[in-house]
Amino acid sequence: MAIQGAEQTILRDPALFYWILFPISIVMILTGILRHYATVLMNTPPKSPSTLAESRERLALLRGVNLRNNACSVLDRESFEMRKNYMVTGFRNGAFLKDPNNRGQPPANPMTDPAGMEAMMGMLKGNMMMMIPQTLIMSWINAFFSGFVILKLPFPLTIRFKSMLQSGVMTRDLDVQWVSSLSWYFLNLMGLQSVFGFILGSDNAANQMAQQMGMANPAAMVNPLQPGQDPDKLYLNEAENLEVMEHFCILDGVEERILQNFAPTGI
Amino acid sequence: MAGPVADIREISGSDLISALHLAQQAPAILGQESGSGFTSNSSETADYYARLEQLLLACLRTGDDQSAHTCLNRLSLRFGPSNERIMGLRGLYEEATAKDQSALEKCLQEYDNTLSQNPVNVPILKRRVALLRSLNRPSDAISGLIQLLDAIPTDAEAWCELADLYQSQGLGPQAIFSLEEALLIAPNSWNIHSRLGELLYICASDGDASRLLGRSVQHFSRSIELCDDYLRGFYGLTLASTRMLDNDYAGVSGQLPKKTLERLKAFALVKLGEIVESPSIDDQHWASSRSELIAAKELLNRQ
Numbered sequence: 001m002a003i004q005g006a007e008q009t010i011l012r013d014p015a016l017f018y019w020i021l022f023p024i025s026i027v028m029i030l031t032g033i034l035r036h037y038a039t040v041l042m043n044t045p046p047k048s049p050s051t052l053a054e055s056r057e058r059l060a061l062l063r064g065v066n067l068r069n070n071a072c073s074v075l076d077r078e079s080f081e082m083r084k085n086y087m088v089t090g091f092r093n094g095a096f097l098k099d100p101n102n103r104g105q106p107p108a109n110p111m112t113d114p115a116g117m118e119a120m121m122g123m124l125k126g127n128m129m130m131m132i133p134q135t136l137i138m139s140w141i142n143a144f145f146s147g148f149v150i151l152k153l154p155f156p157l158t159i160r161f162k163s164m165l166q167s168g169v170m171t172r173d174l175d176v177q178w179v180s181s182l183s184w185y186f187l188n189l190m191g192l193q194s195v196f197g198f199i200l201g202s203d204n205a206a207n208q209m210a211q212q213m214g215m216a217n218p219a220a221m222v223n224p225l226q227p228g229q230d231p232d233k234l235y236l237n238e239a240e241n242l243e244v245m246e247h248f249c250i251l252d253g254v255e256e257r258i259l260q261n262f263a264p265t266g267i
Numbered sequence: 268m269a270g271p272v273a274d275i276r277e278i279s280g281s282d283l284i285s286a287l288h289l290a291q292q293a294p295a296i297l298g299q300e301s302g303s304g305f306t307s308n309s310s311e312t313a314d315y316y317a318r319l320e321q322l323l324l325a326c327l328r329t330g331d332d333q334s335a336h337t338c339l340n341r342l343s344l345r346f347g348p349s350n351e352r353i354m355g356l357r358g359l360y361e362e363a364t365a366k367d368q369s370a371l372e373k374c375l376q377e378y379d380n381t382l383s384q385n386p387v388n389v390p391i392l393k394r395r396v397a398l399l400r401s402l403n404r405p406s407d408a409i410s411g412l413i414q415l416l417d418a419i420p421t422d423a424e425a426w427c428e429l430a431d432l433y434q435s436q437g438l439g440p441q442a443i444f445s446l447e448e449a450l451l452i453a454p455n456s457w458n459i460h461s462r463l464g465e466l467l468y469i470c471a472s473d474g475d476a477s478r479l480l481g482r483s484v485q486h487f488s489r490s491i492e493l494c495d496d497y498l499r500g501f502y503g504l505t506l507a508s509t510r511m512l513d514n515d516y517a518g519v520s521g522q523l524p525k526k527t528l529e530r531l532k533a534f535a536l537v538k539l540g541e542i543v544e545s546p547s548i549d550d551q552h553w554a555s556s557r558s559e560l561i562a563a564k565e566l567l568n569r570q
Contacts, residue, residue, distance in 0.1 A: 055387050056417060059421050066451050067451055070450070251488075262538075263537075
């Protein structure tokens with residue numbers, strides 16, 4: 001155990017700062033930027049539906065959700081019941097499905113379905129973008145800088161931080177204030193988000209252009225269905241949600257409400 | 268740079284005067300931006316292209332086809348001619364510069380061709396409906412729009428257009444249904460609320476007038492609740508409550524008591540008076556709704 005009250009001193013070569021601390025930070029920042037641009041470059045926009053029926057299959061669910069969420073602020077009882085019945089029957093019959101004949105069959109294997117394959121490739125690419133540079137840098141740091149103590153924090157910390165700040169240094173008695181090179185890497189990995197935010201604008205700054213042109217019709221772009229998910233199951237679920245809905249309407253009594261809230265006294 | 272940006276923000280409304288102002292600045296904007304457009308950072312260029320699009324629309328409205336063509340070329344240079352939105356804008360340009368009926372028919376043919384390649388090209392689908400409407404074929408436009416909405420039922424803009432088309436054909440209940448759908452997508456838009464109120468008021472001449480008028484009053488009230496100085500909302504509230512009082516619908520089966528209606532009417536009139544008299548009335552901001560103001564003044568004089 002470190003002696004309480006006594007300051008531990010370790011004689012560090014000042015070159016440690018220039019040759020370890022500095023390079024690690026720089027490399028981390030540069031890889032972060034590189035990764036951002038690589039992601040932007042490899043990012044494929046979500047695939048828009050290719051037929052009208054496919055688009056309907058995607059958006060019918062949103063329509064149900066919209067009805068469920070917003071009916072209370074628009075519809076009176078009669079039109080609500082009418083719409084509810086229509087949506088529930090449609091969901092139950094599979095009227096909104098892309099091909100109603102395939103209903104009830106198990107969903108296509110995502111491995112053989114080209115659309116599912118594409119989505120999975122997208123995910124894989126994203127993950128790779130994170131994994132590969134991290135593995136490389138970590139092994140680089142392990143090979144060159146393992147075991148160095150490079151930094152002393154100016155404030156005391158409890159013993160719990162030891163595993164976080166001193167990975168790679170197996171000294172039990174070392175005070176928690178000292179930071180090892182491997183830990184410095186981890187701190188950078190977790191803590192550079194705001195630096196990237198500063199350098200790259202906001203996180204999605206480079207994506208903005210693509211989004212803007214997509215905005216012509218944002219409604220058509222949304223896809224609530226994940227690849228490999230069976231829309232029929234989601235529909236049945238939504239139908240159940242709609243069925244249990246109680247109707248109420250915030251338009252009831254709105255006249256008194258505005259008179260009370262906005263009208264000057266004396267009217 | 269700051270000047271044109273500020274101006275464009277202001278003309279979001281659809282009045283001709285500010286569109287004209289903007290279109291007159293076209294040479295300045297187009298000339299000045301040609302050098303610096305690509306070097307500035309990405310958010311600025313995103314802004315720049317949004318402005319180009321607005322400029323294109325303003326130029327087309329005011330007959331400056333030359334500048335419109337330049338805008339269109341710049342946009343398609345950046346986003347490629349196969350971008351759906353660019354295709355829509357190009358279609359708009361072709362329609363606007365079409366000389367005669369046959370040229371418009373050719374545009375329609377073009378749209379059908381495009382759609383046979385990609386049936387979910389939303390901007391083109393919408394242009395097709397608009398073109399059918401301007402060719403005076405409303406029933407075709409309606410069926411086209413229904414087809415579009417069947418595939419994309421979450422598009423509030425299209426529902427509003429459908430309501431407008433239905434109303435122009437005198438199909439009130441269908442128009443009301445369409446506007447309700449639009450409201451389900453955007454439940455807090457006060458302008459659609461008051462539009463629905465207007466429709467209900469218009470349809471109330473036949474059938475169960477008292478119920479429709481009651482709903483009309485509710486929707487006008489809701490639009491006022493969402494936006495407290497909304498001129499159209501107050502105007503409609505005045506008309507609807509007056510008509511309910513005149514026809515003695517007050518107190519009929521679940522309707523508002525007479526006293527509340529009278530208070531509503533008085534409140535709406537007071538507010539209308541305040542808005543019409545308010546010192547900010549001559550602002551640029553009101554330029555786009557001058558006709559509404561005149562109607563409100565006229566209503567106040569009549570009372």
